[in-house]
Amino acid sequence: xxxxxxxxxxxxxxxxxxxxxxxxxxxxxxxLGMLAVNVAITAGIAxxxxxxxxxLGYAVGGFAPPLGVGLRADxxxxxxxxxxxxxxxxxxxxxxxxxGDMTRKVNARGSAGMPSTFFILLLSxxxxxxxxxxxxxxxxxxxxxxxxxxxxxxxxxxxxxxxQLSAALTYLxxxxxxxxxYLLGVVLIYGLFGTLDIAHLAGLMAHGAGGWxxxxxxxxxxxxxxxxxALFPLHLWLPPAHSGAPPxxxxxxxxxxxxxxxxxxxxxxxxxxxxxxxxVAGPVFAVCGAAAIVxxxxxxxxxxxxxxxxxxxxxxxxxxxxxxxxxxxxxxxPWSALAWTGGTLHLVSHALSxxxxxxxxxxxxxxxxxxxxxxxxxxxxxxxxSVAAFGLGGLSLMGLPPSGGFVAKVMLLxxxxxxxxxxxxxxxxxxxxxxxxxxxxxxVIALQHPDSDLPDxxxxxxxxxxxxALAFGAMLVGFMPLSPLPFLEIGRPLTWESxxx
Amino acid sequence: xxxxxxxxxxxxxxAGALGVVAxxxxxxxxxxxxxxxxxxxxxxxxxxxxxxxxxxxAIGSGISGVVLLRCVRALPATPKAPAPNPLLRPLAxxxxxxxxxxxxAAVLALPEPAPSRAADVATALPxxxxxxxxxxxxxxxxxxxxxxxxxxxxLSLVGVWAxxxxxxxxxxxxxxxxxxxxxxxxxxxxxxxxxGVLVGLYLLWAGADHPGGAFQSGAVLxxxxxxxxxxxxxxxxxxxxxxxxxxxxxxxxxxxxxGFAGWATAGVFLGYPPGxxxxxxxxxxxxxxLSIAVTLGLIVLGPPAGEERS
Numbered sequence: 001x002x003x004x005x006x007x008x009x010x011x012x013x014x015x016x017x018x019x020x021x022x023x024x025x026x027x028x029x030x031x032l033g034m035l036a037v038n039v040a041i042t043a044g045i046a047x048x049x050x051x052x053x054x055x056l057g058y059a060v061g062g063f064a065p066p067l068g069v070g071l072r073a074d075x076x077x078x079x080x081x082x083x084x085x086x087x088x089x090x091x092x093x094x095x096x097x098x099x100g101d102m103t104r105k106v107n108a109r110g111s112a113g114m115p116s117t118f119f120i121l122l123l124s125x126x127x128x129x130x131x132x133x134x135x136x137x138x139x140x141x142x143x144x145x146x147x148x149x150x151x152x153x154x155x156x157x158x159x160x161x162x163x164q165l166s167a168a169l170t171y172l173x174x175x176x177x178x179x180x181x182y183l184l185g186v187v188l189i190y191g192l193f194g195t196l197d198i199a200h201l202a203g204l205m206a207h208g209a210g211g212w213x214x215x216x217x218x219x220x221x222x223x224x225x226x227x228x229x230a231l232f233p234l235h236l237w238l239p240p241a242h243s244g245a246p247p248x249x250x251x252x253x254x255x256x257x258x259x260x261x262x263x264x265x266x267x268x269x270x271x272x273x274x275x276x277x278x279x280v281a282g283p284v285f286a287v288c289g290a291a292a293i294v295x296x297x298x299x300x301x302x303x304x305x306x307x308x309x310x311x312x313x314x315x316x317x318x319x320x321x322x323x324x325x326x327x328x329x330x331x332x333x334p335w336s337a338l339a340w341t342g343g344t345l346h347l348v349s350h351a352l353s354x355x356x357x358x359x360x361x362x363x364x365x366x367x368x369x370x371x372x373x374x375x376x377x378x379x380x381x382x383x384x385x386s387v388a389a390f391g392l393g394g395l396s397l398m399g400l401p402p403s404g405g406f407v408a409k410v411m412l413l414x415x416x417x418x419x420x421x422x423x424x425x426x427x428x429x430x431x432x433x434x435x436x437x438x439x440x441x442x443x444v445i446a447l448q449h450p451d452s453d454l455p456d457x458x459x460x461x462x463x464x465x466x467x468x469a470l471a472f473g474a475m476l477v478g479f480m481p482l483s484p485l486p487f488l489e490i491g492r493p494l495t496w497e498s499x500x501x
Numbered sequence: 502x503x504x505x506x507x508x509x510x511x512x513x514x515x516a517g518a519l520g521v522v523a524x525x526x527x528x529x530x531x532x533x534x535x536x537x538x539x540x541x542x543x544x545x546x547x548x549x550x551x552x553x554x555x556x557x558x559a560i561g562s563g564i565s566g567v568v569l570l571r572c573v574r575a576l577p578a579t580p581k582a583p584a585p586n587p588l589l590r591p592l593a594x595x596x597x598x599x600x601x602x603x604x605x606a607a608v609l610a611l612p613e614p615a616p617s618r619a620a621d622v623a624t625a626l627p628x629x630x631x632x633x634x635x636x637x638x639x640x641x642x643x644x645x646x647x648x649x650x651x652x653x654x655x656l657s658l659v660g661v662w663a664x665x666x667x668x669x670x671x672x673x674x675x676x677x678x679x680x681x682x683x684x685x686x687x688x689x690x691x692x693x694x695x696x697g698v699l700v701g702l703y704l705l706w707a708g709a710d711h712p713g714g715a716f717q718s719g720a721v722l723x724x725x726x727x728x729x730x731x732x733x734x735x736x737x738x739x740x741x742x743x744x745x746x747x748x749x750x751x752x753x754x755x756x757x758x759x760g761f762a763g764w765a766t767a768g769v770f771l772g773y774p775p776g777x778x779x780x781x782x783x784x785x786x787x788x789x790x791l792s793i794a795v796t797l798g799l800i801v802l803g804p805p806a807g808e809e810r811s
Binding site: 003006014016059060131184188190192194211212217 | 603604607608610611612615616617618621622625641642643644645646649650652653655656657659660662663664666668669670743746747749750753754757760761763764767768769770771772
C-alpha cells in the first residue's frame with residue numbers, strides 16, 4: 001500500500017486551513033507551497049509506477065474493496081495527475097502576481113493578483129482531480145465530480161460581473177444535470193451487481209452479466225460525463241463560461257477541469273465496459289467527437305474575440321479524444337495501443353498548450369485593455385512573449401511538429417489508416433486545418449503593422465514567461481517516440497491482485 | 502392496509518410533483534416543493550430507510566425550502582421573461598414521461614433480491630461497536646466519501662461567499678428582513694429554539710446506534726440558528742470571525758486529523774484506534790455536526806456584504 005496516494009488527495013486540502021484562518025498573504029504563499037508539494041507527490045507516484053512496473057494501491061481505512069474504498073494509480077492515472085499538478089502550479093504562480101510588478105496590492109480587484117478565494121478553489125481542484133484519477137469506486141468518483149463542480153463553477157464568476165454570473169449559472173445547471181445522470185447510472189449498477197468497485201465490476205461484466213440494464217447504466221453515466229466535459233452536443237455552456245472567467249481561471253478550466261470527466265469516460269469504456277459493448281459505443285463517441293472538431297472549429301474561425309476563439313477551440317479539441325474510442329476498442333493489436341497512446345498524449349499536450357494560450361490571451365487583453373481581434377493589430381510589439389506563447393501553444397492545436405499535438409495526431413491518424421477508418425483520418429486532418437486557420441489568424445493580426453498608435457504599456461514579462469514555459473512543455477511532449485508508450489499500459493487491465501496485500 | 506397507505510402515498514407524491522411543475526407562481530411552487538419533500542420523506546420511512554427520510558426532510562425540504570423562499574423574495578414580482586413557446590411544455594412533458602418510463606423499466610429489470618454489501622457490513626460492524634449500520638458505512642467503511650463530502654459542503658459555502666462584493670469575503674451577510682422581528686417571531690424563537698436544539702443533539706447522540714446522525718442533527722441545529730436570527734435573538738455573525746471559521750473547519754479537518762492519526766494508532770489512513778473506535782467516531786460526529794450546522798446556516802444567510810465602516 002502506498003501512502004502517496006492518500007497524500008495526493010489530502011495534502012492540497014491542508015492548504016485550505018491557512019487560507020481560511022490566516023491573512024491572504026500568508027494563505028496564498030501556503031497555497032502555492034501546497035501546489036508545489038502536490039507536484040512532488042504526483043511526480044513521486046509516477047516515478048514509483050515507472051520503477052515498479054505495476055500499479056500502486058491503497059485500501060482506505062484498511063478495508064479492501066468491495067467493502068471499503070480503494071485508490072489505485074496506474075500509468076495512465078499517474079501521467080494525468082502529473083500533468084494536472086504542473087498546470088495548477090504554473091497557474092497558481094501566474095495568479096499570485098499583479099500586472100507589472102511582483103508586489104501585489106491586496107484587495108484591489110482586477111488590478112492585483114487573484115483574491116484568496118481563487119486559491120481555495122485551486123487547491124480544491126487539485127484534490128478533486130487527484131481523486132478522480134485515483135478512485136476506483138463509482139460512488140467515490142461521484143464525490144470527486146461533485147468536488148470538481150463546486151470548485152470549478154465559482155471560478156467562472158469570481159469577479160461578479162453580470163455576464164459571468166449567467167455563464168456560471170448555465171455551467172452549474174449543465175454540471176448538476178450531468179451529476180444526476182451519472183448518479184442514476186451508479187444506482188442501476190449497484191442494483192445489478194451489489195458493488196461499485198471498478199475492478200470487481202469489470203470482472204462481472206466481462207462475463208456478459210447485466211444485459212441491457214448495464215448498458216443503459218453505462219449510457220446514463222456517459223451522458224452525465226459528456227455534459228461535464230462539454231462534449232458536442234452538450235458543449236453549449238463552455239464558451240461563455242471559459243471565455244468570461246479571469247485568465248488564470250480560464251486556463252485551469254479549459255486545461256484540466258474538463259479532463260477529469262474525459263478521463264473517466266476512457267476508464268468506463270476501456271477498463272469497465274466489456275469489449276463488445278465498447279465496440280458498439282465507440283463509433284457513437286467518434287461521431288460526437290468529429291462533429292465537435294468540425295462544428296466548433298468552424299465557429300472558432302468566426303469569432304471576433306480572442307478568448308471566445310480559444311474557448312471554442314477547446315470545445316473542438318475535446319473531440320480528438322473521442323476519435324480514440326472506436327480505434328482503441330476495435331482490436332487488441334498494436335494499432336489500438338497506438339490510438340490509446342495518441343489519445344492520452346493529446347489530453348496532456350492540449351492541457352499544457354491551452355493553459356499557455358489562455359494565460360497569454362489574458363496578458364494580451366491586459367496590455368491592450370480589450371480582446372477584440374480587430375483591435376489587436378501590432379500587439380506583438382507590446383507583448384512579444386505572450387504572442388510567442390500563444391503561437392507555440394497553437395502549434396500543438398494545429399498538429400505541427402515539434403509539439404505534443406503533432407505526435408498525438410500522427411498516432412491517431414496512423415491507427416485510423418491502419419484500421420481502415422478513412423473518415424476518422426479525414427476528420428483529424430480537417431480539424432488540423434481549421435485549427436491552423438484560427439491560430440494563424442490571431443498570430444498574423446498580432447504581427448501586423450499597427451493601424452493606430454499603440455498604448456504605452458508593456459506586457460508583464462514575468463507572467464508571460466510562465467505562459468511560455470507551459471507552451472514549451474506542450475512542445476516537449478512532441479519529442480516522444482512515435483510508438484505505444486509502455487508506461488501508459490502499466491496496471492492494465494484493472495485488478496487488485498498484487499496491488500493490495 | 503399498508504398497501505392502501507402506500508397507494509395513497511404514491512398518488513399524493515405524483516400529485517405533489519405535478520403541483521410543483523404546474524403552479525405558475527414561484528412562491529406557490531416552492532411551498533408545493535416543500536410539501537412534496539415531506540411526502541418523499543414518508544415514502545422513505547415506508548421503505549424502512551429512516552436515515553434517508555430524516556435527511557430528505559431536513560435538507561431536501563427544510564433547508565433547501567428556506568433557500569428557495571429567499572430566492573423567490575429576491576426576484577421581481579412580475580417576471581419580464583417572454584412567454585415560452587406553447588409547444589415547449591407538451592414536448593418537455595413527453596420527454597419527462599419517456600424518461601420516467603425507461604427508468605421504471607430499468608429499475609424493474611434489476612435482479613430480485615437485490616445484491617448488496619449489507620451482509621459484509623453486518624459481519625464487519627461489531628468490530629466498530631456501532632449499532633447503526635448506516636453510521637458504520639458513512640464513518641468507517643466509506644469514511645473517505647464522507648470526509649470529502651464535508652469538503653464539498655465547505656466549498657459550496659466558499660462559492661456563496663465568492664458572490665460577495667468584497668473580494669476578501671468579510672463582513673456580515675445582509676439581514677433576512679429590514680424590519681425588526683414581529684413579536685410572535687421573537688416569542689417563537691425563544692420557545693422553540695431550546696427544544697429544537699435538544700432534538701438536534703438527540704439526533705446526533707442517537708445516530709451511533711439508531712437512525713439519525715451528523716447531517717440530520719446539523720440541519721436541525723442550523724434551522725434553530727436561523728430561527729434565532731429571524732426572531733432577532735442573535736446577531737448574524739461576521740464571516741471573518743476567527744471562531745466562526747474554526748467552527749467551519751472543525752468537521753472536515755478534525756476528521757482529516759483523525760484520518761492521519763489512524764496511521765499512528767491503527768497503521769492505516771482513516772483507521773480508528775483499536776478499542777476506542779466508538780469514542781473517536783462520536784468525537785468526529787460532534788465536530789462534523791458543528792460544521793454542518795454553521796455551514797448550512799451561513800449558506801442560507803448568503804454572501805457577506807463587506808467590511809462595515811463604523
